[in-house]
Amino acid sequence: xxxxxxxxxxxxxxxxxxxxxxxxxxxxxxxxxxxxxxxxxxxxxxxxxxxxxxxxxxxxxxxxxxxxxxxxxxxxxxxxxxxxxxxxxxxxxxxxxxxxxxxxxxxxxxxxxxxxxxxxxxxxxxxxxxxxxxxxxxxxxxxxxxxxxxxxxxxxxxxxxx
Amino acid sequence: xxxxxxxxxxxxxxxxxxxxxxxxxxxxxxxxxxxxxxxxxxxxxxxxxxxxxxxxxxxxxxxxxxxxxxxxxxxxxxxxxxxxxxxxxxxxxxxxxxxxxxxxxxxxxxxxxxxxxxxxxxxxxxxxxxxxxxxxxxxxxxxxxxxxxxxxxxxxxxxxxxxxxxxxxxxxxxxxxxxxxxxxxxxxxxxxxxxxxxxxxxxxxxxxxxxxxxxxxxxxxxxxxxxxxxxxxxxxxxxxxxxxxxxxxxx
Numbered sequence: 001x002x003x004x005x006x007x008x009x010x011x012x013x014x015x016x017x018x019x020x021x022x023x024x025x026x027x028x029x030x031x032x033x034x035x036x037x038x039x040x041x042x043x044x045x046x047x048x049x050x051x052x053x054x055x056x057x058x059x060x061x062x063x064x065x066x067x068x069x070x071x072x073x074x075x076x077x078x079x080x081x082x083x084x085x086x087x088x089x090x091x092x093x094x095x096x097x098x099x100x101x102x103x104x105x106x107x108x109x110x111x112x113x114x115x116x117x118x119x120x121x122x123x124x125x126x127x128x129x130x131x132x133x134x135x136x137x138x139x140x141x142x143x144x145x146x147x148x149x150x151x152x153x154x155x156x157x158x159x160x161x162x
Numbered sequence: 163x164x165x166x167x168x169x170x171x172x173x174x175x176x177x178x179x180x181x182x183x184x185x186x187x188x189x190x191x192x193x194x195x196x197x198x199x200x201x202x203x204x205x206x207x208x209x210x211x212x213x214x215x216x217x218x219x220x221x222x223x224x225x226x227x228x229x230x231x232x233x234x235x236x237x238x239x240x241x242x243x244x245x246x247x248x249x250x251x252x253x254x255x256x257x258x259x260x261x262x263x264x265x266x267x268x269x270x271x272x273x274x275x276x277x278x279x280x281x282x283x284x285x286x287x288x289x290x291x292x293x294x295x296x297x298x299x300x301x302x303x304x305x306x307x308x309x310x311x312x313x314x315x316x317x318x319x320x321x322x323x324x325x326x327x328x329x330x331x332x333x334x335x336x337x338x339x340x341x342x343x344x345x346x347x348x349x350x351x352x353x354x355x356x357x358x359x360x361x362x363x364x365x366x367x368x369x370x371x372x373x374x375x376x377x378x379x380x381x382x383x384x385x386x387x388x389x390x391x392x393x394x395x396x397x398x399x400x401x402x403x404x405x406x407x408x409x410x411x412x413x
Contacts, residue, residue: 079287
């Protein structure tokens, strides 16, 4: 996607969101551009939410990962175009689900679910659609808290952001 | 000159969100229930994130040693440009939610307009922030309806909060010199033109909530130009504590 060598792509893939360790930043869609200028990799990353405290850590993690390979990286935070959950890859969505976080659904589905109008968010534990929202805001800015009415397990839902 | 105006305008935009974010932060661990505790602090986090974007741009204009932190922390009270509304104390849950609701509706309208600004940085910040603020509006409107159309007691408390806070709402739409400059130069919206949509949206939610706006209101103006209420001193005492005790400290 970024037109970089396999090695660079692998390096970037090795960095993950500190709050969702199974999700690589590449699958998260927050790496927007990589450019090699004077032997320094200039890497544009974009925040998921304005206040996301993970961005600084992610930037540092990228620089450290590059340093291990004797490469230099410089991080640049870009705001436009604004990140959307559509940029999470299929592989990323699957990683989220396997980790126990329901992946974001389409905007209309999201709204109906968050307003308690429809049972559309699938329990990540038993797969039941008979779930309810416990809280519109969750443990991090990007998540809402749900609970399954069948197996009673609580789980996170990654909110759709468009 | 132009850059100075833009700097001032960025402070106008950032200060409202920052002081409201600080007020909401006071509730961390004190929300009436877990859900709302998390929600209010999450909203605070969103607001502070947006403020960082405004103040990074402001620090760039200022140049020298200026950073987002120095812009945020190292000013005197009269140099903050937030409105009276956001500095109002938390009082009770109804006050917190009604204050949030009055601000959110304005904030959403404002960001919608800023997406068409002639300033690219503002466009980028607005496009990013609007997604978060749409969520805030949903949250606070839902709660205003729930409180207003809830029990007798919740209705009474919500109505009291509306009566108390409404007088601070119109300051949001009274342009200062800087805001008039922004409107004239296409950097920001003409605030006066947003007022009718604001009134419409607020009234329609309040109606659903079986609440009403006070009939006669003497609106309060002045905080945006630096004449803050007594509340502001207390807010800054806490907010600036570390920077005053240990100037230029960093994490």
